[in-house]
Amino acid sequence: MNRTLTATTLALLILAAAPAAGGPPSEYEVKAAFLLNFARLVSWPEGTFATPDEPLRVGSFGEDPFDGALESIVAGREIGGRRLSVETLGSSERARGVHLLFVPADETESLPELAEALSDAPVLLVGESEGFAVAGGAINLYEEGGRIRFEINRRAAEARGLKLSSRLLRLARLVGAQEP
Numbered sequence: 165m166n167r168t169l170t171a172t173t174l175a176l177l178i179l180a181a182a183p184a185a186g187g188p189p190s191e192y193e194v195k196a197a198f199l200l201n202f203a204r205l206v207s208w209p210e211g212t213f214a215t216p217d218e219p220l221r222v223g224s225f226g227e228d229p230f231d232g233a234l235e236s237i238v239a240g241r242e243i244g245g246r247r248l249s250v251e252t253l254g255s256s257e258r259a260r261g262v263h264l265l266f267v268p269a270d271e272t273e274s275l276p277e278l279a280e281a282l283s284d285a286p287v288l289l290v291g292e293s294e295g296f297a298v299a300g301g302a303i304n305l306y307e308e309g310g311r312i313r314f315e316i317n318r319r320a321a322e323a324r325g326l327k328l329s330s331r332l333l334r335l336a337r338l339v340g341a342q343e344p
Contacts, residue, residue, distance in 0.1 A: 194312050195266075195305055196234040199290060202303060203243050203264050205332040209325035212263065212286045219249040223262035225278065226271035228252045234266075256281035267291040267301065275299055279320075286325045297339045302326065304339075315339045 189197070203220060213220075220243055224230060238248040251262065256278050259265050265287050267275060272293040279300035282289065289301040297304040302321035305314050317340035321328050 190233065191312070192230045193233040193237070195292065196230055196237040198305060198312065198314065199234065199264060199266060200237055200241065200248075202288065202290060202332070203248070205329035206264075206288055206321070207327040207329075208263060208286050209327075212325075213246070216245075218246065220244075220246045220264070221262040222248060222250050223253045223259060223265045224250070225253050225259065225265055225267045225274065227268070229268045229270075259287065260285050262287060264288040264290065267293075267296070269293040272296065275301060282324065284324070288321065288324070288326055302328075303336075313337070 199222060203222065222234065222238060224234065228234075235250050238250055241248050253259050253262065253265070256274070259278060259282060263286070265278070265282075267278065267289065269292050272291065275289075275291065275296065276299070278289065288303065290303045290305065291297070291301045292305045294304075294306070297315050297317040297320065300320055301317065302324070303314055303316050305312055307313070314336050316328065316333060316336040316338055318328060318333065318338060319340055
């Protein structure tokens with residue numbers, strides 16, 4: 165599948181996940197849809213989930229910038245037979261309990277502490293600030309040409325035991341050392 169077709173497919177997935185409201189989605193509605201689709205395109209290692217019905221937990225670190233958009237987009241959805249749950253976290257210790265953690269730009273200074281605390285935990289770290297992926301995050305959302313795009317540090321994700329879909333990798337700008 166070529167890059168354009170794959171980009172179109174991801175865009176359609178994002179639009180399908182966005183709430184049906186009048187007018188264009190907000191920045192954080194779009195970012196919430198990206199998080200949902202990242203969760204669909206990542207595989208967690210065997211043993212990550214304690215039980216077959218344990219939810220896939222999505223967290224936002226610090227003050228929640230989504231203003232309910234993340235909860236709205238994941239409400240009632242499942243990935244791989246697992247329901248999704250959303251929580252806002254204030255400490256790196258609690259972050260070990262989630263599977264995908266969004267770090268807003270206001271919390272970027274917490275990345276070194278989070279990366280250290282989660283170095284051996286299967287947590288997909290997603291941020292939205294310049295240098296986030298290079299500094300140890302797995303995926304960074306950024307704006308370019310009025311659109312939200314993303315970059316991936318594959319090595320950071322794989323160090324936490326996460327397997328990224330080739331479809332996801334083809335759509336991303338790769339940063340950091342990419343060899344396994």
